[in-house]
Amino acid sequence: MSNELLTPAEMGEADRKAIEAGPFDGIKLMRNAGACVAREVLRRYAAAERVHVLCGPGNNGGDGYVVARLLAESGVPVSLWSSGEPRPGSDAALAAGECPLRPMPLAGFLPTTGSIIVDALYGAGLSRAIEGDTVRAIELAITFGLPVVAIDLPSGISGANGRVMGAAFRAELTITFARMKPGHLLMPGREYCGEMVLSDIGISDAVIDELQVCTFRNCPQLWLGEFPVPGVDTHKYRRGHVGVFSGGPASTGAGRLSALAAARSGAGAVTVLSPGNALAVNAMHLTSIMLRKADDGTEVEAFIGDRRPSAFVLGPGFGVGDKVREFALAVLAVRAGVEGLVLDADGITSFREEPSALFTAAAAPDAPALVLTPHDGEFARLFPDLAADEGLSKLERARQAAARSHGVVVAKGADTVIAAPDGRAAINANGTPWLATAGSGDVLAGLIAGLLAQGMPAFGAACAAVWIHAEAGARFGPGLIAEDLPLALAPVLRELTYSTES
Numbered sequence: 001m002s003n004e005l006l007t008p009a010e011m012g013e014a015d016r017k018a019i020e021a022g023p024f025d026g027i028k029l030m031r032n033a034g035a036c037v038a039r040e041v042l043r044r045y046a047a048a049e050r051v052h053v054l055c056g057p058g059n060n061g062g063d064g065y066v067v068a069r070l071l072a073e074s075g076v077p078v079s080l081w082s083s084g085e086p087r088p089g090s091d092a093a094l095a096a097g098e099c100p101l102r103p104m105p106l107a108g109f110l111p112t113t114g115s116i117i118v119d120a121l122y123g124a125g126l127s128r129a130i131e132g133d134t135v136r137a138i139e140l141a142i143t144f145g146l147p148v149v150a151i152d153l154p155s156g157i158s159g160a161n162g163r164v165m166g167a168a169f170r171a172e173l174t175i176t177f178a179r180m181k182p183g184h185l186l187m188p189g190r191e192y193c194g195e196m197v198l199s200d201i202g203i204s205d206a207v208i209d210e211l212q213v214c215t216f217r218n219c220p221q222l223w224l225g226e227f228p229v230p231g232v233d234t235h236k237y238r239r240g241h242v243g244v245f246s247g248g249p250a251s252t253g254a255g256r257l258s259a260l261a262a263a264r265s266g267a268g269a270v271t272v273l274s275p276g277n278a279l280a281v282n283a284m285h286l287t288s289i290m291l292r293k294a295d296d297g298t299e300v301e302a303f304i305g306d307r308r309p310s311a312f313v314l315g316p317g318f319g320v321g322d323k324v325r326e327f328a329l330a331v332l333a334v335r336a337g338v339e340g341l342v343l344d345a346d347g348i349t350s351f352r353e354e355p356s357a358l359f360t361a362a363a364a365p366d367a368p369a370l371v372l373t374p375h376d377g378e379f380a381r382l383f384p385d386l387a388a389d390e391g392l393s394k395l396e397r398a399r400q401a402a403a404r405s406h407g408v409v410v411a412k413g414a415d416t417v418i419a420a421p422d423g424r425a426a427i428n429a430n431g432t433p434w435l436a437t438a439g440s441g442d443v444l445a446g447l448i449a450g451l452l453a454q455g456m457p458a459f460g461a462a463c464a465a466v467w468i469h470a471e472a473g474a475r476f477g478p479g480l481i482a483e484d485l486p487l488a489l490a491p492v493l494r495e496l497t498y499s500t501e502s
């Protein structure tokens, strides 16, 4: 696995363990890191008239001295600038000693057009806001419109949470080592990193395994082993049955989008549970998807008893109020057969006055899995204290929300975070702005429920759905509307299904 995300502290620990385990000591790891960066610079920026390497006082600067030496040895014109001397005896001091170029003070940094910048000022060790000469260098890079290649992280971006600390370089390319960090994927860090390259510098998987990391980049590797593939002897009810609650006559579309997505995801049957006064509207728009009246808890329970549904979607277009709470608690009270409840949109907002009722129901032993899919506003309604806590990253917020709610939390956005109550979390990285369209969240909710209904565990189902949804949106591209998404899921699902067979 190479999709673990390491905080800067965990990365430091991995460096130490790798050095202890050998065969590479600190300076050798640094030479490997510098060599990876130099290779990328030579390959991608062969036409650069000059490379300005900006070195900080720590090991990030140490990588920079290696890059400067290797580029100079390759005949590239290099200017070396330093914001502070490396500590005597450190690996960075050794790397500086091996570099034939003498650094000039960063205070005098003046680039020329046609050159590029290698940013080796601060990486994992950034501990406070950037200021002074570094801010000036960042401004000059912008003024001259120079491409920036960042080593490990663009200086000024926190590896832990992706925040800009004072100011930051906007890199065209960021080369990081061993594993990515949360700050590479959380916004705004992701935008500042530009294209990302993950380089192997000789830190083994065994060393990373020892850290028992529970934060991941969301990619198929994380959940493909749990992805449902129907056996040849299956029948429709073995592929799961999803119930989707519809809103009233004027807001039935959202539920139908969820229903379509659940059906496309491979669930064998889908039923729209509709208020009596919206049955006619729903009936006009449904073909393979079933329709059933559900005006109160008794009718929901009767449906569960008769049809043995395995997952539900509640919230899209439903309207805020008592009925949501009644239906959600009725579903969470089922003790066998129902795998999960996806609570979205109005479903989340309806619990704002009394979230503990929801969380307690989800905490009960053998309760169906709860999956919450809030965007920022909905998140703040259910978890106001976490949303207001400036000290928490989106990753930490989602993780705490999952622990508190006893549910899987899908904190949506350009950097969707999926967190499980047991502490696992994944940050999604294939998001696309084309998904920022009305109804796209309804499709996501249906997709999660469809995967849950087929027996996929809740965290995996949520991660898979987020990734598949984004992949489908990105492939469709311009012109995408939510109605297109259920069908656009098909090629992505097809590829995943066949890749599990190889």
Ligand SMILES: NC(=O)C1=CN([C@@H]2O[C@H](COP(=O)(O)OP(=O)(O)OC[C@H]3O[C@@H](n4cnc5c(N)ncnc54)[C@H](O)[C@@H]3O)[C@@H](O)[C@H]2O)[C@@H](O)CC1
Residues within 6 Å of the ligand: 012, 015, 016, 026, 027, 029, 030, 031, 033, 056, 057, 058, 059, 060, 061, 062, 063, 091, 121, 122, 123, 124, 125, 126, 127, 128, 129, 130, 131, 151, 152, 153, 177, 201
């Ligand atoms: N052996 C290792 O540990 C390896 C480390 N590597 C590199 O080492 C980096 C981490 O090195 P370090 O832990 O030394 O950290 P950094 O080099 O990122 O920064 C630490 C130094 O910067 C200073 N500093 C932090 N924030 C500052 C600010 N806002 N303004 C001014 N000074 C500031 C600190 O006081 C310290 O001197 C990684 O990002 C990676 O590039 C790689 O060489 C691979 C091997």
Ligand SMILES: [K+]
Residues within 6 Å of the ligand: 060, 119, 120, 121, 122, 123, 150, 151, 152, 153, 154, 155
């Ligand atoms: K850097």
